[in-house]
Amino acid sequence: MALRVCGRLLRNGAVLSGRLVGSARQESASCLLAAGNAACSRGARHGFIFTPACFITSEAFLSGLMKGKAAETDSSIHHVPASVPPDSSEQVSLLLKHPDQPPDSKMLKVAIIGAPNAGKSTLSNQLLGRKVFAVSKKVHTTRSRALGVLTETDTQIILLDTPGLTTPSKAKRHQLEKSLLVDPWNTVQEADLVVVMVDVSDRWMCSGLDFEVLKCLAQHQHIPAILVLNKVDLVKAKDILLDITAQLTCGVVNGRKVRVRPVIKPPWAQKKPERTPELSPDEDTAAYEDGAKPNSVLSREKLKELRSQQGWPHFKDVFMLSSVDREDVETLKNYFLVAAKPGSWMYHSEVLTDQSPEEVCTNIIREKLLEYLPQEVPYSMTQSIELWQDGENGELDISVKLYTKKETHMFSLYIHRIISCGYKCPGWCKRQRLWLCSSSSPSDIVRSKCAAARCLQTSIT
Ligand SMILES: Nc1nc2c(ncn2[C@@H]2O[C@H](COP(=O)(O)OP(=O)(O)OP(=O)(O)O)[C@@H](O)[C@H]2O)c(=O)[nH]1
Secondary structure, three states, X not given: OEEEEEEEEEOOOOEEEEOOOOOOOHHHHHHXXXXXXXXXXXXXXXXXXXXXXXXXXXXXXXXXXXXOOHHHXXXXXXXXXXXXXXXXXXXXXXXXXXXXXXXXXEEEEEEEEEOOOOOHHHHHHHHHOOOOOOOOOOOOOOOOOEEEEEEEOOEEEEEEEOOOOOOHHHHXXXXXXXXXXXXXXXXXXXXXXXXXXXXXXXXXXXXXXXXXXXXHHHHOOOOOEEEEEEOHHHOOOOOHHHHHHHHHOOOEEOOEEOOOOOOOOOHHHHHOOOOOOOOOHHHOHHHOOOOOOOOOOOOHHHHHHHHOOOOOOOEEEEEEOXXXXXXXXXXXXXXXXXXXXXOOOOOOOOOOEOOOHHHHHHHHHHHHXXXXXXXXXXXXXXXXEEEEEEOOOOEEEEEEEEEOOOHHHOOOXXXXXXXXXXXXXXXXHHHOOOEEXXXXXXXXXXXXXXXXXXHHHHHHO
8 A cells, every 4th residue: 555755856946845746736836946946046055955953843933933033043044054965876975075174173973862752853953953853743753873964163073863762572562673772772882972861841751761771871881971851941840850850860960969959849750660670571682683682781780770770870961951942952062062072074064964865855754744644653654765856947856655554544535735734834834845645536535534534634734
């Protein structure tokens, strides 16, 4: 069972747009062309131009508006290099280009780890100042390690965004790829600094570090790590953040005791049961199948010890921020720039990510499927690019086939724009449009009894 997603990227204007196959929408197409040309005249270069990171959520956009930041963000996107050239070979040449580093160059490789949905990709995008990685409110949006490059004056920061840490049993239950088990661990190995992200708006997450995170930290204790308490904008009583810090750091930061004035514990902090020191089957190495076993060197005794731990006492620093706030993230960026050590750059300063244009495209589609399709439906969908070719007017036509495993997930419908919530996320809609379509006629939507289809339709209209 398959559906097709068709998109159009204007090479000259660097705009990813979309079209309905079989029902030409001349009006929309010409609007998009106009937008592309406008972008071009403002100096945009060849390649994808992504939505600025502060447009990732509509909430962020609204808060940006309230702070009067929207105009500033919109104009700034034209000063940064294009994310990815639309052609794979151009991207490969760019990646192979000799780094144009100055004589006193500095480098820092940062691995961002954490439980699913902590906001790792949001933070990476905000640091890069571009929408490079997929973000959604559903867990496991990131499926494999992705690399972003931030180059400022003499310093290059390599950002390694990782899938949310999970256990083999969960991966098996939800049929997740092996990369979700292996990539975070492998990525940390190559890092100079580990950033542990915790969603402080999630009551369960902030009363104790995720056990997988603790294991990963314990195994790479020689690599400095910092704690980032994310989504503080969603926390009303900010003094709770001090309690959370004390909890997640075992009261020790950079070798010093953290003094936290006692506050009345919130009810949820008291309710959470202590972790039992008993190891679950996941700690049993037999639970890892071939190729999915992280190179765990932790003994059973060490694992048991970690089980009774709520936090990690070896963090070098703690940050409290909101990844959707550019100013908050700027502080973290400056920290990275200061922490960078003399060393050669890995990439040319024009490189923004090592992802291929095809990967970027399929990630965007997956992000939108996760955002708009209900429950487990988007997780069972796979994609294959059918068409990636230059159009007559210098645009790039993209057609992607979507496969579903279950018949109930197949939408016998003609789906209109997947991203047409103009008033909801104006950043996206102005620049990027994708269209989903199948061979059925529009009237099929009305006839369709598929709940998923109705849900998608609702979210679109
Ligand atoms: N309000 C608010 N929302 C945030 C913040 N950071 C991230 N989010 C939202 O949290 C959700 C998850 O963000 P992601 O960046 O996809 O999280 P992730 O850790 O990369 O998720 P996985 O791919 O599952 O590992 C998205 O809906 C984001 O918009 C924040 O600081 N404040």
